[in-house]
Amino acid sequence: MDEKILAASAKHPIVAGQVYKYGTAGFRMKADLLPGVSFRVGLLSGLRSRKLNGQAIGVMITASHNPASDNGVKIVDPMGEMLEQEWEAYATRLVNCPSDQDLLETYKALAAQLKIDVNAPGRVVYGRDTRPSGHGLVVALAAALGATNTEHTDYKILTTPQLHYLTRCVNTEGTPKSYGQTSEAGYYQKFSDAFVRALRGKKIQGQLTVDCANGVGGPKFSEMLKVIPKLATGFDVKVVNDDVLRPEVLNLEASGPVACGADFVKTKQRAPQNPKPVLGVRCCSFDGDADRLIYYWIDPDTGFFMLDGDRISSLAASFIGDLVHSAGLEDDLRIGVVQTAYANGASTNYIEKHLQLPVVCTPTGVKHLHHAACQFDVGVYFEANGHGTVVFSQEAMRIFRAKEPQSPAQKDALETLAAVGDLINQTVGDAITDMLMVEVILAHKGWTLKDWAMTYTDLPNRLVRVEVGNKDLFQATDAERRLSHPPGAQDEIDHVVRKYTSARSFARASGTENACRVYAEAATRSEADELANKVAQIVKQFGS
Template sequence: MSLPIDDIRRLADLHQKPRHLHFQYGTAGFRTIGENLESVMFKVGILAGLRSKRLDGHTIGVMVTASHNPEPDNGVKLVDPRGEMLEASWESHATALANAADTDAFIEVLKNLVKTLKIDLSKPSRVVYARDTRPSGPALVAALEDGFTALGVEARNAGVTTTPILHYLVRAINTKSTKDTYGDDSVEGYMQKLSTAFKKLVAGKPASPPLIIDCANGVGAEAAATLSKYLGESLPLILLNTETTTPGALNHACGADFVKTQQKIPPSLSSHIKAGQRACSLDGDADRLMYFYLDDRSQFHMLDGDKIAALVAAFIVDLVKSAGLENEVRVGIVQTAYANGGSTKYLSERLPVRCVPTGVKHLHHAAERYDVGVYFEANGHGTVLFSPETQATLAEHQPSTPAQSTALNHLINLTQVINQTVGDALSDMLLVEVVLAHRSYSGVEWDSLYVDLPNRLVKVVVPDRSIFKTEDAERRLVSPSGLQARIDDLTRKYEAGRAFVRPSGTEDVVRVYAEARLRAQADELAYRVAGLVYDETGGDPATRPG
């Protein structure tokens, strides 16, 4: 069987690549201004179909979203059959297809791909796809669907939903009627699975005061409203920033990225939050979670991905011990260079900790090496993975005391409340609420697990971010040459100083992170390093930091 060239040619002609643009499958797939992405969507439709054929007809996921990025941006990423990110070797195939200049070139790249990857075109191809609430979404999905049509893909439209629900659906579809069944392959199945496990985990605990959720005016608002119905009184939720159809509202002065980068409460929430109240923010596609609270002097405290990792990992370690499994089940942590020095110190004194480059795929793979791998980026993106062997151990272990039995059941229910396919703000929120209920913690006790070093993250707009190359899990620059030495010289002058520079994989910027003993020093270090980056590359004076 050969490629349906005529159908591909006819439809490809409708979705021509803008001449001046270069696309790159990066940290989270393709991501740029939405209106430039139509040709990419069409090609991704075909690529997803080919990936499915290559994997014997297993269902591949396609998510159309730009997550925390501004509303005019959009993006697309592929999800592999177990709900994990696309295998790294296919990222370059995606990039090559996206950059084919015209229909002839595109067909040539496709033919080569089919040949070199030995894709059996007679196999079925199946895809499930969804989008977030961005205004550019419908037109981009239409282009994606043309890609499916061109290759004859069996495509299932999951509609408007969160990225983590799409990942859940992919795994649920591929494990249906197998011994690894992940849940019913529907949004209801997802809600049912999470809420049932949550209710079992908090049974008998005092009712929680209501939790405020800042939904970033994104697709998480719809999912959170549905989840709230399933949770009922087990967790009262107050949903704010739910304006999914108001132009310009998505991620604007709200959401997880705003809280993390601005280190303050979204202004739209101020009048709702009183001293002692805990709240959390989702991002635009509900795969990141950021908690915060006001202390009794109305001072803002952020509980980010690092704090979530510390809270959750310690809880799991205690349950493993209480279940009598400390010799069988090893818990480990995965972080990135953005992890606060305070968290790395706290965690590495207790558990094995690994540092990997930014991007869920890196964290996920590293976490798979532990029996229980807890991974969180400081930006609130993360989850917990229980290895298949660990899940089998939990299922087979014979507890010898009632206390062991209770701890074991809690661990089993945790495997159900946690979305193990990818970071999931709603699932992570339930996980946090479980731990807070079990520990009888408010935000204050949680926050006091360790003290964060003051830190600052800034962006520098540069003419060409590709000249920035890193090593040592992005903690050091190897290019431009000499810049790392200047950063080192500067950093040495600050007590507990640490700084690094890396090119973003989702935005056309270079990111600079700095931390130091005192707030003013962390800010100064960040802006001085950003100044070094700027001076190295030259750029628009309007964008010079500091």
């Protein structure tokens, strides 16, 4: 096997002098830097599978919201969750080995250290988004799996959440915990059935325009629409920006270099311009691999209004909280909400004070939020950028099905909870199933987006991307709300923040892009903009 690994590695080298790091969502950078990374991730995922008694490990090749020229490789654990953190360091170690020989030795040393039999059975499943570079990265990945005799299945082009779903299905198939049929068709069927059940005969009102960022979400969502019964649900959808035949327009509008998709809508706080959203019509945007979701509409009187991840979170928490109450389960189940520092202060206040639910703050990255959410019976987690889901404990799902209802209202609440639990992808944030959940909640409440928007008023905020010489100089602490490095930077940020009323700002290095991000919120729009720009200046100065 040693010779096979050496020979295969020689064909898929890393780029000398490049430092690789397992970031917020795996390794992510310019695609031409990645073939060696993909090969080495193949070695590591095979090891991880063997460590976990041959359970399948998932690998997703995507760079999500990043430009088409980027790509990324990330590892998915057996139940569809993100790779255990301790293993991120092993991945970084393996990927940075300077030579093939060094790689082989590190691979064997890791196996010895973790007491893994490299000849035991291992299994890896993988998929990729629509980026053209994905194909070559899959070849490199498969070469490592072949060289190490690891069984592998190529699920080809998928959304990221579909790969997470399939990973869990492979590992639960034929057991009482079976998550669904292990196929793309199984994914459509499971969530479409749950959508119909969760609606409980209610009809969705008005048309929904879905901007798919010209990414993999377009064709996949269109596939799903084929199995959703339109008449029974009233689900009337117009899909836009679903061109995957011209890969260069990924995350861009088809007509030119203007961005679209969830990342654009959230960061620029404006709707995609082409096609122009129809005034008053309910709209939403996915990102490039369909794991983020942002809603918005253009009001004829007041203009663009956005409902981001914080809004989706509070909507889901309020709906599920009410159902748990109606089902008489408020003393049995702990509901909690997980956010990051990017959450608008008004949303945190609304969830804690109005919904009376606990809020936990974690660093950026769904891997952190997911973990914290699993500490609750019902854990609602969304990043402000629209990435998130609701996780239900096994016990919660069991109670929804087993509890004897004392009234028709209780029966209704229990059945709705069970259906909602099935509808929301439990493995990771999924724009498609999150969107179906939002549509269900709006139908139950009889709400328009305007009604939803009235629940609370966001503090004006601004998110800025700052390019710096070396983003790794910036190290954050306190759930990324403060900088510990470079020395002095946080003091300067504190100093400017103090000049504004009800203001908050923080800076951190992105884990997916070669840049820092600055967030600021303040009492007025102009103050939020001004504060964000001042903090961005500080970051620029300390990062050069």
